Amino acid sequence: MVRRDGIVAAMALVFGAAAAYESAKLPFGTVHNPGPGFFPWWTSAVIVLLALILLVQALAFGSSTAREEPGRIAKLATLLIVLGAYTFLLDPLGYPLCTFLLVLFMLRATDPQRWPVALGMAALTAVGSYVVFAIWLSVPLPRGPL
Known part of the structure; x- marks a missing residue:
């Protein structure tokens, strides 16, 4: 390490x-x-x-005695694939929905959180970032079908 x-x-x-x-x-x-x-x-x-x-x-600090988490490379590869999908789905699905799904995936798959926590954080992140960028800073973001 x-x-x-x-x-x-x-x-x-x-x-x-x-x-x-x-x-x-x-x-x-x-x-x-x-x-x-x-x-x-x-x-x-x-x-x-x-x-x-x-x-x-x-x-x-020399060598670390910490062991590597099994499946770390698989998690990283999965996350990179999901981030790639996010970029392709951003226009058709829109920024809020796509960001909600991305954060939800990250909170459930990479660092497992309980469903209520993951859903709440994903919604808060998607809505909060949309308000900051699209409304407050007037950055044009894909709206999607919603």
């Missing part, structure tokens, strides 16, 4: 540093008037910081 953490941290560090280097070529702007390089530079800086923290943890 620690070896994998170190490898992932090193890859994220290289990616973050490259992104910071490239975004530094764009006009930065100011906090009150950000330019096109402002958000990418700060995002890559956070990636570099988090990668450094993970790298230090991986090197400092």
Whole structure:
């Protein structure tokens, strides 16, 4: 586990540093008037910081005695397939319904929650994110048949 953490941290560090280097070529702007390089530079800086923290943890704490969860790769593959289906079903089903189904699946399949908790969290996530993005921020989202 620690070896994998170190490898992932090193890859994220290289990616973050490259992104910071490239975004530094764009006009930065100011906090009150950000330019096109402002958000990418700060995002890559956070990636570099988090990668450094993970790298230090991986090197400092040695090997982990924790066992890997059986079926972890299968869960990851299933989640990636469901996320792919989400992107294809977003237009025909609409954002609220598709997001509800995605969150419900994630709460029941990846980290099993009781049905009332999963249904409530899925509904809250779908409605809440729709209100924030579609109504408050005026982002056009697919409405679907509902």
